[in-house]
Amino acid sequence: MQLYYAPRTISVAIAIALEEAGLDYEPVRLDFAGGEQTQPAYKQINPKGRVPALVVDGGILTETGALLEYIAAVAPEAGLVPDEPVMAARMREVMFYLASTMHVNHAHKMRGHRWADKESSWKDMAGKVAQTMTESCEYITSNGLRGPFVLGETVSLADAYLYVVCSWLEGDGVDVSAFPKILAFREAMEARPSVQAVRAAGML
Structure with missing residues (x-):
């Protein structure tokens, strides 16, 4: 697999999930500052001119949520999606909120x-x-974090997604000290080998 990404963007969530799943991949860094994502070569990979894009045996996949679900499907032994339907839905509830609301807030x-x-x-x-x-932090604190992680004690796809979004908070002018649950969540994620690996690779 090849993962097209740009540092500190949401595409890093895919790298974290790939590390959690123990899947081999080749990271391909795009120069966003230089506009590489808008050039014809990359537009052939992702016509939207955005990241992430993941090249797999069956073709090229885009959109963060879809790629996360793909990773969980090809590595079910990693347990990144809970078997219990309500918990799986709660995981996706947070993921869809991040995609539809919190990431959009940041993009403004x-x-x-x-x-x-x-x-x-x-x-x-x-x-x-x-x-x-x-x-959004108030919502996540009250409704998104049920313990150290989104689902409590167990890591799921939503944690990779949420961690990257929460890495933007200081730059967005949020007083993160007002959200101890988010600080604790970030600390718990930063202790994981997956996050340490992508940080060592210069993705975060």
């Missing part, structure tokens, strides 16, 4: 051009990020 800081043409609108959106990300 630098990607306002996706939603508006006027630069004044971009500044207005960027100015809201600290508030919306703080509100």
Whole structure:
């Protein structure tokens, strides 16, 4: 497998999950600052010009949630999706919230051009990020973390996803000291060999 990623982006969640699953992969770093993701060569891999993209035997897969589910499916022995249906749904509840809300809140800081043409609108959106990300932290604290990890004591796909999103909080203007559960979650994840491996590789 080849994982196309950019450091400190959500694509790092895929690397963490691959490490948790014990799967071999080749990381392929994209130069986002240089706009490599917008060039024709990469657009042939992912026409959306975004990361992650994962090259597998069956073709090329994109979208964070889909790649995480693929990893869990090809490495079921890693137990990254719980067998109990309600717990599996709770895991996906957090993942879908991250994709639909919290990641979008973060993107308003630098990607306002996706939603508006006027630069004044971009500044207005960027100015809201600290508030919306703080509100997302409140939600995650109250409804997303059921213990050290999303599902309590057991690591799942949602933890890789949430960890990367939570690594952006200081840069988004969030007072993380107000969220001890998130701090404890980050500490628990940083103790895991998977996170240590991707950090050593310069992905975080």
